[in-house]
Amino acid sequence: MQITSPLRPNPRFPVIVVLCASLDSPKPQGMSAIELVADVRYTDAAGLPDAIETAEVLLLWDFFSTALRDAWPRARSLKWVHVAAAGVDTVLFDELRESSVVLTNAHGFFDGPIAEFVLANILAHDKELHANRALQRAHEWRHRETRRTAGSTAIVVGTGGIGRQIARLLRAVGMEVQGAGRSASANDPDFGTIVSSAALAEHVGWADNLVVVAPLTSQTRGMIDAGVFDAMKSSAHLISVGRGPLIDETALLQALRNGSIAAASLDVFVTEPLPAESALWEAPGVTISAHMSGDVVGWRDGLAEQFTTNVHHWLEGNDLVNIVDKCLGYVARPH
Numbered sequence: 001m002q003i004t005s006p007l008r009p010n011p012r013f014p015v016i017v018v019l020c021a022s023l024d025s026p027k028p029q030g031m032s033a034i035e036l037v038a039d040v041r042y043t044d045a046a047g048l049p050d051a052i053e054t055a056e057v058l059l060l061w062d063f064f065s066t067a068l069r070d071a072w073p074r075a076r077s078l079k080w081v082h083v084a085a086a087g088v089d090t091v092l093f094d095e096l097r098e099s100s101v102v103l104t105n106a107h108g109f110f111d112g113p114i115a116e117f118v119l120a121n122i123l124a125h126d127k128e129l130h131a132n133r134a135l136q137r138a139h140e141w142r143h144r145e146t147r148r149t150a151g152s153t154a155i156v157v158g159t160g161g162i163g164r165q166i167a168r169l170l171r172a173v174g175m176e177v178q179g180a181g182r183s184a185s186a187n188d189p190d191f192g193t194i195v196s197s198a199a200l201a202e203h204v205g206w207a208d209n210l211v212v213v214a215p216l217t218s219q220t221r222g223m224i225d226a227g228v229f230d231a232m233k234s235s236a237h238l239i240s241v242g243r244g245p246l247i248d249e250t251a252l253l254q255a256l257r258n259g260s261i262a263a264a265s266l267d268v269f270v271t272e273p274l275p276a277e278s279a280l281w282e283a284p285g286v287t288i289s290a291h292m293s294g295d296v297v298g299w300r301d302g303l304a305e306q307f308t309t310n311v312h313h314w315l316e317g318n319d320l321v322n323i324v325d326k327c328l329g330y331v332a333r334p335h
Contacts, residue, residue, distance in 0.1 A: 015039045015077070016311070017055040019048055021062040028061055028084075028304035034311055049074050057314070059307055060084060060091060069093045075101075080320065082310065084303045086110050086162065086294070087243055088324055089216040097326045104310060106303050107322040107331040110294030111165035117293035118166050118211055118239050119173065121265035123149055125237050130287060150174030155207040157181075157197060157224070158214035158242060160330055164190040166211055178203070182219075197223060201231040209237045216243035217329040224248060229255035237263045241293040244269040249280065256283045267293045 016038045018028065023044055034040055043051040045067035052058065052075045058068065063085035068075075072095050080102045083091055088105050096103065124130060126147040135142055154170055156163045159181035167177045167190045179191035180200050188194050195203045197214070200223070204210060210232065214220045224238075224247040232238075238261060240247055249270055255261045263285035271278075272291055280286055310321055325332040 013037060013039045014056045014315070015041065015054045016057040016059065017048070017051045018042045018059045019062050019065060019067060020044060021065075025061070028059070028307065029301040030304050030308040034308055037315060038311070052078065056080065057311070058082070064090050066090055068096070072096065080104070080314065082307050084307065087215060088329060089243060092324075092326060092329055102320060103324040103326055104320055104322045105324055105331065106306055107324075108161055109299075109302055109306060111161045113294045113296045113299070114162050114213065114241055115165040115169040117267070118213075118241060119169050121239050121287065122152075122154070122170070122175075122209055122237065124287070125263055125265065126152070151176070152208040153177075153206055154209040154211055155180055155195070155200075155204060156191070156211045156213065157200065157246075158212070159188075159191065159194055160213075160215070160333065162241075163211075163213050166213065167191050175209075178206070181214075200224075201227045204228055204231050204236075205233060207236060208233065209239060212238065212240045212246055213242040214246060215328075215330040216245055221245050222248050224252070226251040226254070229260050232261050234259055234262065236261045237265070239265045241267045244272065253279055253283055256285055261285075263287070265289075267291055 016034065018031070018040065020042055021044070023042065027042065031040060041051050045065055048067045049071040052071050054077055055075065056077050056079045058078060058081045060068065060081065060083045063083050068081070068091055078101050081091070081096070083103070083105045086106050088103060092103070126149045128144060128146050151174060153176045155178050156166050157180040159179040163179060167179060170177050177191060179188065179194040180197045180203070181194050182197065184196040185194045197220070212224055214223070222245065226248065229251055252264060256264060265287045266280065267289045268291050274280065274288065281288065313320055322331050324330060
């Protein structure tokens with residue numbers, strides 16, 4: 001089902017389709033101004049095949065939807081797809097990848113919030129805040145000694161914008177940081193040293209914390225596996241804020257149960273919502289959050305502003321911002 005903008009713009013205006021989770025969903029902030037200069041059509045997944053036939057632009061406001069894949073044969077005029085998320089793994093199917101359609105995303109928006117979330121999880125682990133809460137509930141006074149965060153070490157897997165903001169924030173509190181990415185390098189301005197992700201198991205024993213924020217691609221799926229866990233410190237802490245399938249969850253459970261690692265703060269999972277019967281809920285040392293590391297108050301309005309600003313760039317004939325390299329699966333960092 002679809003509905004057309006009530007303003008009924010001139011038919012010569014470009015057609016912009018907005019895919020929403022449902023037609024009852026609130027419109028993205030700022031779309032009223034776009035409706036003055038474009039024929040904006042709001043649709044749900046069921047209505048997308050009809051809506052997309054004349055569309056030049058598609059906003060995936062329902063950013064986890066895979067509906068575009070099924071509607072693709074009818075996308076005859078499509079020039080640009082925007083995903084209101086940092087990750088594009090759910091939309092980057094072969095036909096889109098091989099087409100001339102430009103893909104953009106929410107690159108940059110979540111960098112600061114996710115970095116704060118990672119630091120919060122590291123501090124909560126080091127200062128035993130979760131244990132404090134459990135003891136409070138039991139009305140138990142138990143003095144302990146906690147770990148210093150300054151001087152501890154972290155490897156950040158994923159050296160894009162989010163990973164770099166994480167590195168900068170962790171360094172600001174006195175942590176030593178390295179990165180892990182597609183290519184190794186030295187003297188990086190944010191990480192110092194970047195090791196090859198393919199050789200992560202050779203380096204991970206250095207780290208007190210392993211932060212996983214890489215994009216999900218065919219190369220990164222399952223990259224945090226039993227070999228990596230076996231090579232980690234037994235006191236190490238895993239923080240996962242990228243995509244769930246980056247981590248072999250069976251190997252993670254085994255590592256937690258046999259003491260290969262001490263703790264895991266998990267915000268993303270292979271299956272979301274995390275099923276009630278998942279063993280991860282009760283696994284030792286695990287803290288679970290509901291895929292919320294970047295979702296600060298006002299995040300939807302910020303994502304909408306990114307898109308509407310880009311629409312104005314497009315209408316004025318200027319270059320789009322945050323163009324995804326469809327071969328890599330993310331916005332490439334300029335050299």
